[in-house]
Structures are given as C-alpha cells and as structure tokens.
Amino acid sequence: MANKYILAINPGSTSNKIAIFSGEKKILGQNISHAAEELAPYQKIIDQHEFREKVILDFLAENKFDVKQLAAVVGRGGLLTPMASGTYLVNGEMIAFLKKNKMEHASNLGALLAGDIAQKIPVDAFIVDPVVVDELADVARITGLPEIRRISIFHALNQKAAAREAAKKLGRLYEKCRLIVAHLGGGISIGAHLDGKVIDVNNALNGDGPFAPERAGSLPSWSLIELATSGKYDLATLKKMITGKGGIVAHLHVNDMRKVEEMVKAGHKEATQVFEAMAYNVAKEIGSLAPVLEGRIDAIVLTGGIAYDDHFIQLVRRRVEFLAKLIILPGEDEMTALAQGALRVLSGEEAPKQWKYSGGNA
Numbered sequence: 001m002a003n004k005y006i007l008a009i010n011p012g013s014t015s016n017k018i019a020i021f022s023g024e025k026k027i028l029g030q031n032i033s034h035a036a037e038e039l040a041p042y043q044k045i046i047d048q049h050e051f052r053e054k055v056i057l058d059f060l061a062e063n064k065f066d067v068k069q070l071a072a073v074v075g076r077g078g079l080l081t082p083m084a085s086g087t088y089l090v091n092g093e094m095i096a097f098l099k100k101n102k103m104e105h106a107s108n109l110g111a112l113l114a115g116d117i118a119q120k121i122p123v124d125a126f127i128v129d130p131v132v133v134d135e136l137a138d139v140a141r142i143t144g145l146p147e148i149r150r151i152s153i154f155h156a157l158n159q160k161a162a163a164r165e166a167a168k169k170l171g172r173l174y175e176k177c178r179l180i181v182a183h184l185g186g187g188i189s190i191g192a193h194l195d196g197k198v199i200d201v202n203n204a205l206n207g208d209g210p211f212a213p214e215r216a217g218s219l220p221s222w223s224l225i226e227l228a229t230s231g232k233y234d235l236a237t238l239k240k241m242i243t244g245k246g247g248i249v250a251h252l253h254v255n256d257m258r259k260v261e262e263m264v265k266a267g268h269k270e271a272t273q274v275f276e277a278m279a280y281n282v283a284k285e286i287g288s289l290a291p292v293l294e295g296r297i298d299a300i301v302l303t304g305g306i307a308y309d310d311h312f313i314q315l316v317r318r319r320v321e322f323l324a325k326l327i328i329l330p331g332e333d334e335m336t337a338l339a340q341g342a343l344r345v346l347s348g349e350e351a352p353k354q355w356k357y358s359g360g361n362a
Helices: 045-062 093-099 106-119 158-172 221-228 235-242 248-252 256-265 269-288 310-320 334-346
Strands: 005-011 015-022 027-035 070-076 087-091 125-126 178-184 187-195 198-199 298-304 327-331
Touching: 005 045, 005 106, 005 256, 005 334, 015 045, 015 269, 015 334, 027 045, 027 334, 045 106, 070 106, 070 334, 093 106, 106 125, 106 327, 158 178, 158 187, 158 198, 158 298, 158 327, 158 334, 178 269, 187 269, 248 269, 256 298, 256 310, 269 310, 298 310, 310 327
Parallel strands: 005 070, 070 125, 178 298, 298 327
Antiparallel strands: 005 015, 015 027, 087 125, 178 187, 187 198
16 A cells, blocks of 8 residues: 555543554654643534544644555544444444434544544544444343343453454464453453453443442442432432442542552551452452353453552452463553554455444434
C-alpha cells in the first residue's frame, strides 16, 4: 500500500489519546487534555466531536504530519449493540446510532472522530473490540430469574490483545487456546477464552464480579434490595454507588491503587484488609471459571494497571497457580491494540466486519 501509517484515537471523558503507527511501531503519540471550560459549552459528550476533531488535526499539523499519509484511521469502539469481536468498518448506520445513543460515554466519539478524519483522505475507518463484544455461551446468560439475563460488558480490547500476546508466548494460535484473562484496572473483568471467544465474563461496568477500585462488584442480592428500598438513596445515587463510587473508593476514599499500596506498607489495618479482600475476590472469580474450561487451562493471564503491583499479584498467584501457568502482562496498551486490529485487516489476515443495528435502545 502507498500509505503506511495508521492513526489511532482513544477518547476519554476529558482527553483524547492519539498515536501514529508505522506497522506496530508508534512514531508519534500524545494525550491531549481538555480543560473543563473548553468542554462546558457542550451539553452532551457526542456534541464535542467537531471540537475534538479540530484539536487532533491541529496537533498533527503542528507536528508536520500530513494526514494524506494515512492508510487507515481507527477509533475506540463505543456502546453499540452486542457484537462479535473483531475489526469493524465505521459505516453510516454506526454513526447514526452513536449520535442518538442515550448511553453517554466518551468512547462513543471514537467512531465519529475516526470516520470524519478518514473521510478527508479518503481511507477506511475502523473500530476494534468495543466493550460490548458478546461471545457468551448461551448457558452463561441464564440466571435464577427469567427476567434477568447476564450480559457481556468488559475490557474486550485489552483482554483480546493480552490473550493474543499470551498465545504467542505459549507458541500457540489464540484461536486454539484455553485461557482465563483478568483485566485489573479501575474496573475488573475476568473472562474465559475458549478457541478465540470469550464464552463467559463478568459485567465489569455495572453488574458483577470482584469489587474493584471504582466498582462494587457482586453484592448479596437480599441486602442490596433492602438498601435500594430503604429510602436513603435515589436511583442515580445507587447506580453511582455500584459504578464509580464503589469498591476501594467506598472503603478507603481513594481510587489510586498506588496510594492504597502505600497505606498497606505503612501498616494501615483497614487498607490491608480491603487490599487483600480485593485480591481474594479476583482469585475466587478466576477459580470460578476453571469449570467453564473443564479444568483444561493453558494459562491464566493477569493484565491491566494493577498487574504492575507485585504484592497484589502474589496474593492472587498463591490462590490460583495450582490451576495453570500464570502470564503477567502489566498495563493496557490500548493504542497498540487498536493499531493491531487495523493492521490485521490491512494485511489481509482478517476480513473487516460490518456492524448492523440489531434492535434495542439507542
């Protein structure tokens, strides 16, 4: 191909991470922060896309990068309807859905920004493995109440990238591996990967699994019902207690695990108990997926920011290493994962997928 560069865009609530890749090598990158007063004029996150696009293009111009050199643009996938994993072309139906999506999230801007910039060249725009990737086995969806079914919302982009890297270390194809992957970050998702599909995983955004720095995780249902009907909290507050102000934040009033580790080292009793309890819950969730893979596990993969914490990793390791070999891949290189998804399509390794609206509320 004449053009050889890929632009990756990962929108956050108050920032845009952007990177230019030549193959898998990053040659230019920046986390562009937006001050509160810059975003104040926009009522909804989706309204910011033209402003953010201009900021990105200005940054590239300042760094003397000509967008005409791009072979593709790839953005972080948003809150679309459930979909299979893979690299998807940004199409008009996707853009229309995201623009009217009632579920506001900064990641919804990824496809819009990628599509707008790609159209100027023109080249294809993609999204890769958004959080709504759904490969659950049918049996994993069923709960004890017919009115409630388990859904798949997890760190698909990083889990898939970490799983592929782990497969390489094992000398295997990802599509032929049996892995348990734990993404350990502000939210925690732990998935059973069987032959290239995540057949069971906790709802890491607002549902279940281990408690995390900012998530309450699974809770005793009877006690939760009593709390919800006590009259002490409105619905919005309760939802925030589950996602955003639960977990470590609720117990210790911080969300930075580095500070929690400092508290533990200083002998803070409550911090030590909560820190160990979170590791215990992570290990228990990993163990609960062993039967899903029928006890045949090629490796357990620990990734995400908390995987840098040796103390936490050792607490998990001692409870699960009897199950399988542990592979530690600290951090989450989502920008590289986005570029790799685009590269798999550009190289012909993978065919691009088309997203179509499959029903449900936007």
